[in-house]
Each structure stands twice: as structure tokens, then as C-alpha cells.
Amino acid sequence: MTRALSALAVVDTGAATTSVALLGRPGERWRLLGSLAAPAGVEEDDLLAVLASRIRVADAPLAEAVGLGPAGLGALPRLASRSAPPRNLVVIGASRRSVALLEAVAARTAWQVEGASTETHDPREMSELALRSDVSAVLVAAGDPPGPDERAALDDLAGLVAAVARRRPELRVILGGSIRGRRTWTEGFGTDAAGDPDRxxxxxxIGPRKPPDEGLRSVLDGLLADPLDGRRALRASATSLADLLDRRIELLEVGHDGGTRVVAAPGAAGDDPTSAAVMTARGALVPPDPDDALVDQVLAWTTGSLDRHRMGDRLRELRAIPWSDPAGDGARLRLAAGRAALARVAAVTPDLSALLAPDLTIIAGGCFAAAPARAIALAVADTIRRTGATQLATDPARLLGPIGTIEDPAERRALLADIAGDLLVPLGSVVLAGGLGARRTDANVGQLTLDHDGVATRHELTAGELAILDLAPGVPALATFEFRGTARVVRRARRVAVPVTGGLAGLLVDLRDIPLRLPERRDRRRALLAAWAALAWPGDDR
Amino acid sequence: MPTGLELVRARPILVGPVEATFPLRPGDRPLVALGEAVVRGAPLADRVRDPRTEVVTGRIEPGAAEPGAYWAPPPGRRRAAVETARGELLFRSGGRWRIGTGEHHELLEAPFPGIVREVRPGIGIRLHSPAKGILGREVLGRPTSGRLEVLAPRDREVRASEIDVGGAGAILVVGAHIDAEAITRARAVGVRGIVVAALGVKERRDVLASEKRGQAAVHGLPPFAIFVLDGAVRRPIASPVMAVLEHLAGRAVAIVANPPCLVIDDPDAELPPPEPDIVRVVAGPLVGAEGRWVGLAGPSRFAGGVVLEAGLVRFAGRPPVAVPLGDLERFV
Known part of the structure; x- marks a missing residue:
């Protein structure tokens, strides 16, 4: 379809901002002509008009060649994605243990989760929770056979959920284990105890030792299915891109209402590409109603002098008007909140963290849209800690979401093949080395030789070091690490050579602990963070 | 509209008609029916302040045995009445019904006149009114109504000593900020509500704790609400909003939480429209400043090496300044 067109509007309507981009095909392939973003609520037609007028001013023949006249903008075909609004899931179980297992599974979905068990809530409180009008679904499950801590309360739970389901016909109910077979369910729900299978x-x-992960996850994810959901579409785009570039790709996204982590690999020996993805509401930049725990998580990444109350105020503002305060102190706060969110995403995706470092890591989401390149690279190195080398890139025009909504993989791949070079902006590369052992902080642990363009530059490596070396965007280089003892980069060895590519941030070499250990004392932690931040925010005296 | 201003997020000053939802908890008893017209102060529901679960010991007639129905012991069976309280049927298990009930009750009164559009026991009541309203960021407390009084200019903070019994029954506009002590005093002298630009996390926590204590007290507390217009960080009330509030001084208004709204109990009130080129800074170092829109500045570099789309704004006749578009709002 896209081959017959000469211009295409790409619109990503997020919860915080709306981004539009214009693609044109003046010759044989599609090109990114420009992009523009504004706070959510601004009309996409207004954004498109401003963007098109800028393109006409910058390159009138190109605009004319692709038909970007002022009159035809409204008729331009659009490729659109949107952020699905967050939805609430109440998890009910007969014991704290079973609720914790179910919550752990639901945390790896885009649902906002609230749990209640008979050990923590009385039946009226549980009914109140499930009857709340902002709750879209109730999950109630038990072991099969029920555990000793569940047996006494299962009839009550089944009766309670059946009554709630009768009172709220719009509520989705997920029944796990033996709940559906309980007499109180059949009596309470009515004559048709099976109910509408869509509802x-x-x-x-619940398994005796491990949570019912994949089966339950697919049920919960299925309830949120939306073909235009940009966050969900990121997986399709990342998979096509992995196949196209023949590289293992990881995509990290932090948005207003959730975060995403996708790992995609190209198909081998003619197979289709593979991918694994987790969308989690816990990955939101600032979750709704930020509490003390969240304030502490963000404070742990800040170097400023905000106390807990003022940090709470700032986070509430960031949640309420997420498009605001993107510069100066606001940018630093946003990156601190972004680090906390990435850490939460990493915490619910240990299976993806256990995989080898990808060849390419794409950073997406409004949180990182306007941040300096080095600050983004540092935020990723601070939170996604695994040895190896990866190239970093961003998608500043926010094309991956809308392109992911193209259903036909061949068509999606064709469009990506045309614009892959325009779509991704290289930030640089990150190399993390681990297993250096406990050493004095100033001890020399080896040497790095960076060969590029026929020039070799050397850098002495010290224990626990974080260094950023200049390497121009797109420049390939070979980074050779020679350690005094053995260390793990790609594999455990004394001498390791890894190919790296330059970018706006250069090459980030990270010899800090894996996982990162920060001092307990606040002043020491801030001093350390400030020293690292000085590398990422040059020219800033804070 | 001036060129480029359409890329600044619009904030409607007045919305209408108003459709407010009053959440109910299991155990609360609706006192209105669908389609019923209610006046201000009319009881909407009988709310339980200390809700709990109880097991019905007596037999329940099959016709009345429906979750959500209100149940009371049948007359004449004194023993059952003593043993079991009345309340909302929750669910049946082991052959016995559980009910949501409580000892202490209070009335939920309609803060503005309207027509009942929905009644769902245990869930909520929806009330519709052709009135207009000013949307805010959040409401703390319970639905309330009273005459509007402007106590302070839009950029000032009100201290406890400035609130006296003259404010009893009123909803006070207190400017940019209010501290916890002043809120406590307002509540003590019978003020029904506060309208403020920003309320910090600390004050928010104090208000919620006070509300909880009031709920737990034997006699409860009269309805009181804080209507937060903008957020948590201190800033003046936007001048177009303040102009409307000053125009409404002396009239009856209501505060409802869902949506967070100051309801103007007079659909015919003529209120001053905002000037189209006035923009206000909502965040950043210039937070609260207002100026006139000049035009788009294009991508501009700001503190921290951040490049953002910006607009040029003239503040108080000074030369135009570039401000990130995300930090601006306009009024419609």
C-alpha cells in the first residue's frame, strides 16, 4: 500500500505528548522529512500544519515533490498509534502468599494492580475494592488443589466475586484454579454459572512453588488488546528491525503510564525472528498517586537538595503535567525518575536481564525524548547492568510505535528498510565490565585501546571507573581491553576486543559494580552521583 | 488566534454541563432514585462512617436476597434485630449472607441541584446539572457547598490568623498557598471549603489525616473540601480563573471531587471570558508568570543542554523570552 503513496503522516498520541512526523517518498525510498511534538491535547492537524510549513520553507522542491501543499494535508494518509489509558486490576486471593504470586505475574502486564487477601482485608473492604468504578477487572485464583492457607476462605471469596460480578455487568472476571467449581460461585453468580466467555x-x-506466569499473563494481556496501542506495537517494530538489521535488539521504553522492555533476535537459518516483551505499569515514569517509596527511589538518584516533601511535590507535578519542566532542574528530575522507572522495569524482567547483552539498545519514551545524549547513556548504564557491549540509539521522531501497528510484517519491514537510517539516532556505545574483584578504588586495572580511522587512543582503566570517551556518531571502532587480571566483558578473559560505534554520547566505559552499589550515607551517595553526572551534563555547575 | 498559539495546550476555564459522581461504599444506603430532581442540601445517601462486615444470623426472604439490596431484620423479631445490624447485602457463603453495615451514619447531601442520572448501591450516584464549573487538579475532602468569598489576592498565602468566624459556611479563595495550621483553623471555625492554587504533599497529608480522624470521631465533622486548582508546587492562581472567582464572590458554589470541579450554581451567570493571547507558565523557573504570546520560536536550547520547541512570550512589556511549549498554557 505504502509504495503507491508519496507522503505519509505518522502520529503517536501519547498520554503526555503527541508527536507527528512526515515521511515522504521523493524517489525510490521513503525518507523522514521532519517531526514535531507538543503536549497532549494539542490537535495533531495543527502540529502537522506547522511541521509541513517548516518543511516547505526548508526545502520547497522536496515538499512539492511529495505533495506537502497546505491544501492536501488533511487528506494525507496517516499511520497512527496511541497510548491506551491505564486500567485497574484487583487481585483477590485467600492468603498473602497467593496474592503475592498473582501480583508478581500481573506486574509483568500493563495493568495497574491492587491486591487484597482475606488476611489483610475484611470481605466488605474487598467488595468495596472490586466495586470501585475505576476497576476494570478482578482476578481471583487459588491453587489446585488449594493450599492449606487457602482452604478456609475459598468459599467466601468465590461468593464475594460472584456477587460483585452480578452487580457490575461491565466488570471482567478472571477465575483461576478451582474457584469456578465452588458451589458459592455457581449459586452466587446465578443460573448461568459459566457466564459470558468474553467476560x-x-x-x-497457582502453582505450588512458582507462579502461573505465561498462561495467566496471556489472559491478562489479552484483555488489554488494542491494535493501535503504541506500547504494544513496539514489539512488532523491534522484531522487524532485528530481522532487518540482523542484530539482537533490546528496546527500553519509559512512558507516562507504563514501561516496556522488548528483546528481539533475527531469525536463524530461514526462521522467523523471535522476540520477548514485557509491558509493565510499574515502568511508568511516575505512577499514579506517588507514595513515599517512590519518593525514596527517585531521591536515591538525585544530587540536589530537595527534601522528601518537596520531592513529593515535584513528582506529583510531573505526574499531573508530564510535558512540563523538561529543561534545567526539571530535566535532571525527569532523568532521576526515569532511572527509578528503568530500575523497576529491570526488577520485573529478570529473565530478559539474564540474556546476553544485545547488539543494539533502543531507548524510547517521552522521558528521554529531550534529554542530552550522555545523560541518557548514563541512565541506561546505571540501571540495566549486564556485562558486554551494546550500541545505544533513540527514536526521537517516535516512529516505532505507529510503524508497529502495520499488521503485515513484510510491509512493516519494507517501510523500516527505507527509513531505518533516519529513524534511529546513534547515542554511542556502552561497555560494561564486571568480575574485576574487590580492588582499591584508584587501582589501575588495565588499559583500553580504541582503534578508529587508523588512529589508536589509549586510556588507563581504574577500578570502579566510569569514563566517557569521544567517538563521533556512526564511526566504527575496535575497543580492546587488556586487564591485569581476568574480567568479564563478553566472556571472561584478560584481553577482550569488542566492536563499538560512536554517537552523540561517545563511548561509555563502565567498570562499576554489577549490580550497582551506592553508598548508604546520603552525602557520599550524592557526591558520587554528582561526579558521574558531571560527565553527562558538561558545563552544568551543579 | 495568534499564529502558533494552537501548539500551546488549551485550558478551558469553564466547563458545562456538570455531571458529578459521588462514590458510595458497600454499606451506604442511597436515598434517591433514578431520574429524581434534587435541590441543594437534599440527602443523596446515608453513609456509614465505620463500615464493617457482619454475618446475618436470621433468614432472608428469597425475594430480597440480591447482592446490593438493603436488608433490615423483619419487624417483630426482636431477638434477630438485636443480634444483627441492618445493612447492604454483600454475598452469601456457607448458607449465610454477609452485610456491610456500621454504627455511625452521616448524610451525603447534594452540593448543587440536579437530576439523578445513576444510582448504584455500593458504587456511586451520578448527578447532572446544567450549571457551569471550573475544573481543578484535585479535591480533598467531601462534597460541600457555600457562598464564595475571596480572602486573598491570587499570589498571596493566607495565614491562620486571617481566618475568623466570619468565614463560617463559606468557601474561601485563599490565593497561591495555604499551610496546615490555616486549614485546621478554617475547619474549626466552620469554613466549608478552600480554593487554592497549590497544595503541597505535607499539607495534603495533614488534611487527609484530619479527614480520617473526623470520620473516626463519634459525631463526625461537617463536610469540608479543598479545591486545588493547579498542583503541588506554589504558584499564583491564573488571572483569568481569578477574574471568574472574583466575579462569583458572594454567590453559592459547590465543590465536588469527581471530576474535581467548582460548580457554579447559576447557569445564567455571565462570566468574564479570557483574553486569547494570554499565556501562563505552568512549570520551571518562571512558574506562575503570565504574558502575551508573540509567536513560535522554533527549537531552542535551554538549561542543561536540552533542545525544545519554544514559544516567544512578552512578560510585562519586556522583550520576548523563549519558553518551552510544554511549560505554557493558554485559556479558552
Whole structure:
């Protein structure tokens, strides 16, 4: 379809900002002509008009060649994605243990989760929770057979959820384990105890030792299915891109209402590309109603002098008007909140962290849209800690979401093949080395030789060091690490050579602990963070 | 509209008609029916202040055995009445019904006149009114109504000593900020509500704790609400909003939480429209400043090496300054 067109509007309507981009095909391939973003609520037609007028001023023949006249903008075909609004799930179980297992699974979905068990809530409180008008679904599950801590309360739970389901016909109910077979469910729900299969869904029972992960996750994800959901579409785009570039790709996104982590690999020996993805509401930049725990998480990444109350105020503002205060102190706060969010994403995706470092890591999401390149690279190195080398890139025009909504993989791949060079902006590369052992902080642990353009530059490596070396965007280089003892980069060895590519941030070499250990004392932690931040925010005296 | 201003987020000053939802908890008893017209102060529901679960010991007639129905012991069966309280049927298990009930009750009164559009026991009541309203960021407390009084200019803070019994029954506009002590005093002298530009996390926490204590007290507290216009960081009330509030001084208004709204109980009130080229800074170092829109500045570099789309704004006749578009709002 896209081959017959000469211009295409790409619109990503996020919860915080709306981004539009114009693609044109003046010759044989599609090109990114420009992009523009504004706070959510601004009309996309107004954004497109301003963007098109800028393109006409910058390159009138090109605008004319692709038909970007003022009159035809409204008729331009659009490729659109949107952020689905967050939805609330109440998890009910017969014991704290079972609720914790279910919450752990639901945390790896885009649902906002609230749990209640008979050990923590009385039946009226549980009914109140499930009857709340902002709750879209209730998950109730038990083991099969029920555990000793569940047996006494299962009838009550089944009766309670059946009554709630009768009172709220719009509520989705997920029944796990033996709940559906309980007499109180059949009596409480009514004559048709099976119910509407689109509304009353079955799920696996809670396993005795491990949570019912994939089966339950797919049920919960299925309830949120939306073909235009930009966050969900990121997986399709990342998979096509991995296949196209023949590289293992990781995509990290932090948005207003959730975060995403996708790992995609190209198909081998003619197979289709593969991918694994986790969308989590815990990955939101600032989750709704920020509490003390969140304030502490963000404070742990800040170097300023905000106390807890003032930090709470700032986070509430960031949640309420997420498009605001993107410069100066606001940019630093945003990156601190972004680090906390990435850490939460990493915490719910240990399976993806256990994989080898990808060849390319793409950073997406409004949180990072306007941040300086080095600050983004440092935020990723601070939170996604795994040995190896990866190239970093961003998607500043926010094309990956809308392109992911193209259903036909071949068509999606064709469009990506045309614009891959325009779509990704290289930030540089990150190399993390671990297993250096406990050493004095100023001890020399080896040497790095960076060969590029026929020039070799050397850098002495010290224990626990974080260094950023200049390497121009797109420049390939070979980074050779020679350690005094063995260390792990790609593999455990004394001498390791890894190919790296330059970018706006250069090459970030990270010999800090894995996982990162920060001093407990606040003044020491701030001093350390400030020293690292000085590398990422040059010219800033704070 | 001036060129480029359409890329600045618009903030509507007045919305209408108003459709407010009053959440109910299991155990609360609706006192209105669907389609019923209610006046201001009319009881909407009988709310339980100390809700709990109880097991019904007596038999329940099959016709009345429906979750959400209100149940009371049948007359004449004194023993059952003593043993079991009345309340909302929750669910049945082990052959017995659980009910949501409580000892202490209070009335939820309609803060503005309207027509009942929805009644769902245990969930909520929706009330519709052709009135207009000013949307805010959040409301703390319970629905309330009273005459509007402007106590302070838009950029000032009100101290406890400035609030006296003259404010009893009123909803006070207190400017940019209010501290916890002043809120406590306002509540003590019978003020029904506060309109403020910003309320910090600390004050917010104090208000919620006070509300909780009031709920737990034997006699409860009269309805009181804080209507927060903008957020948590101190800033003046926007001048177009303040102009409307000053125009409404002396009239009856209501505060409802869902949506957070100051309801103007007079659909025919003629209120001053905002000037189209006035923009206000909502965040950053110039937070609260207002100026006139000059035009788009294009991508500009700001502190921290951040490049952002910006607009040129003239503040108080000075030369135009570039401000990130995300930091601006306009009024419609």
C-alpha cells in the first residue's frame, strides 16, 4: 500500500505528548522529512500544519515533490498509534502468599494492580475494592488443589466475586484454579454459572512453588488488546528491525503510564525472528498517586537538595503535567525518575536481564525524548547492568510505535528498510565490565585501546571507573581491553576486543559494580552521583 | 488566534454541563432514585462512617436476597434485630449472607441541584446539572457547598490568623498557598471549603489525616473540601480563573471531587471570558508568570543542554523570552 503513496503522516498520541512526523517518498525510498511534538491535547492537524510549513520553507522542491501543499494535508494518509489509558486490576486471593504470586505475574502486564487477601482485608473492604468504578477487572485464583492457607476462605471469596460480578455487568472476571467449581460461585453468580466467555475467563491455578506466569499473563494481556496501542506495537517494530538489521535488539521504553522492555533476535537459518516483551505499569515514569517509596527511589538518584516533601511535590507535578519542566532542574528530575522507572522495569524482567547483552539498545519514551545524549547513556548504564557491549540509539521522531501497528510484517519491514537510517539516532556505545574483584578504588586495572580511522587512543582503566570517551556518531571502532587480571566483558578473559560505534554520547566505559552499589550515607551517595553526572551534563555547575 | 498559539495546550476555564459522581461504599444506603430532581442540601445517601462486615444470623426472604439490596431484620423479631445490624447485602457463603453495615451514619447531601442520572448501591450516584464549573487538579475532602468569598489576592498565602468566624459556611479563595495550621483553623471555625492554587504533599497529608480522624470521631465533622486548582508546587492562581472567582464572590458554589470541579450554581451567570493571547507558565523557573504570546520560536536550547520547541512570550512589556511549549498554557 505504502509504495503507491508519496507522503505519509505518522502520529503517536501519547498520554503526555503527541508527536507527528512526515515521511515522504521523493524517489525510490521513503525518507523522514521532519517531526514535531507538543503536549497532549494539542490537535495533531495543527502540529502537522506547522511541521509541513517548516518543511516547505526548508526545502520547497522536496515538499512539492511529495505533495506537502497546505491544501492536501488533511487528506494525507496517516499511520497512527496511541497510548491506551491505564486500567485497574484487583487481585483477590485467600492468603498473602497467593496474592503475592498473582501480583508478581500481573506486574509483568500493563495493568495497574491492587491486591487484597482475606488476611489483610475484611470481605466488605474487598467488595468495596472490586466495586470501585475505576476497576476494570478482578482476578481471583487459588491453587489446585488449594493450599492449606487457602482452604478456609475459598468459599467466601468465590461468593464475594460472584456477587460483585452480578452487580457490575461491565466488570471482567478472571477465575483461576478451582474457584469456578465452588458451589458459592455457581449459586452466587446465578443460573448461568459459566457466564459470558468474553467476560468470565479462566486462568491457570497457582502453582505450588512458582507462579502461573505465561498462561495467566496471556489472559491478562489479552484483555488489554488494542491494535493501535503504541506500547504494544513496539514489539512488532523491534522484531522487524532485528530481522532487518540482523542484530539482537533490546528496546527500553519509559512512558507516562507504563514501561516496556522488548528483546528481539533475527531469525536463524530461514526462521522467523523471535522476540520477548514485557509491558509493565510499574515502568511508568511516575505512577499514579506517588507514595513515599517512590519518593525514596527517585531521591536515591538525585544530587540536589530537595527534601522528601518537596520531592513529593515535584513528582506529583510531573505526574499531573508530564510535558512540563523538561529543561534545567526539571530535566535532571525527569532523568532521576526515569532511572527509578528503568530500575523497576529491570526488577520485573529478570529473565530478559539474564540474556546476553544485545547488539543494539533502543531507548524510547517521552522521558528521554529531550534529554542530552550522555545523560541518557548514563541512565541506561546505571540501571540495566549486564556485562558486554551494546550500541545505544533513540527514536526521537517516535516512529516505532505507529510503524508497529502495520499488521503485515513484510510491509512493516519494507517501510523500516527505507527509513531505518533516519529513524534511529546513534547515542554511542556502552561497555560494561564486571568480575574485576574487590580492588582499591584508584587501582589501575588495565588499559583500553580504541582503534578508529587508523588512529589508536589509549586510556588507563581504574577500578570502579566510569569514563566517557569521544567517538563521533556512526564511526566504527575496535575497543580492546587488556586487564591485569581476568574480567568479564563478553566472556571472561584478560584481553577482550569488542566492536563499538560512536554517537552523540561517545563511548561509555563502565567498570562499576554489577549490580550497582551506592553508598548508604546520603552525602557520599550524592557526591558520587554528582561526579558521574558531571560527565553527562558538561558545563552544568551543579 | 495568534499564529502558533494552537501548539500551546488549551485550558478551558469553564466547563458545562456538570455531571458529578459521588462514590458510595458497600454499606451506604442511597436515598434517591433514578431520574429524581434534587435541590441543594437534599440527602443523596446515608453513609456509614465505620463500615464493617457482619454475618446475618436470621433468614432472608428469597425475594430480597440480591447482592446490593438493603436488608433490615423483619419487624417483630426482636431477638434477630438485636443480634444483627441492618445493612447492604454483600454475598452469601456457607448458607449465610454477609452485610456491610456500621454504627455511625452521616448524610451525603447534594452540593448543587440536579437530576439523578445513576444510582448504584455500593458504587456511586451520578448527578447532572446544567450549571457551569471550573475544573481543578484535585479535591480533598467531601462534597460541600457555600457562598464564595475571596480572602486573598491570587499570589498571596493566607495565614491562620486571617481566618475568623466570619468565614463560617463559606468557601474561601485563599490565593497561591495555604499551610496546615490555616486549614485546621478554617475547619474549626466552620469554613466549608478552600480554593487554592497549590497544595503541597505535607499539607495534603495533614488534611487527609484530619479527614480520617473526623470520620473516626463519634459525631463526625461537617463536610469540608479543598479545591486545588493547579498542583503541588506554589504558584499564583491564573488571572483569568481569578477574574471568574472574583466575579462569583458572594454567590453559592459547590465543590465536588469527581471530576474535581467548582460548580457554579447559576447557569445564567455571565462570566468574564479570557483574553486569547494570554499565556501562563505552568512549570520551571518562571512558574506562575503570565504574558502575551508573540509567536513560535522554533527549537531552542535551554538549561542543561536540552533542545525544545519554544514559544516567544512578552512578560510585562519586556522583550520576548523563549519558553518551552510544554511549560505554557493558554485559556479558552
Amino acid at each position: 468470565i475467563l479462566g486462568a491457570p491455578a
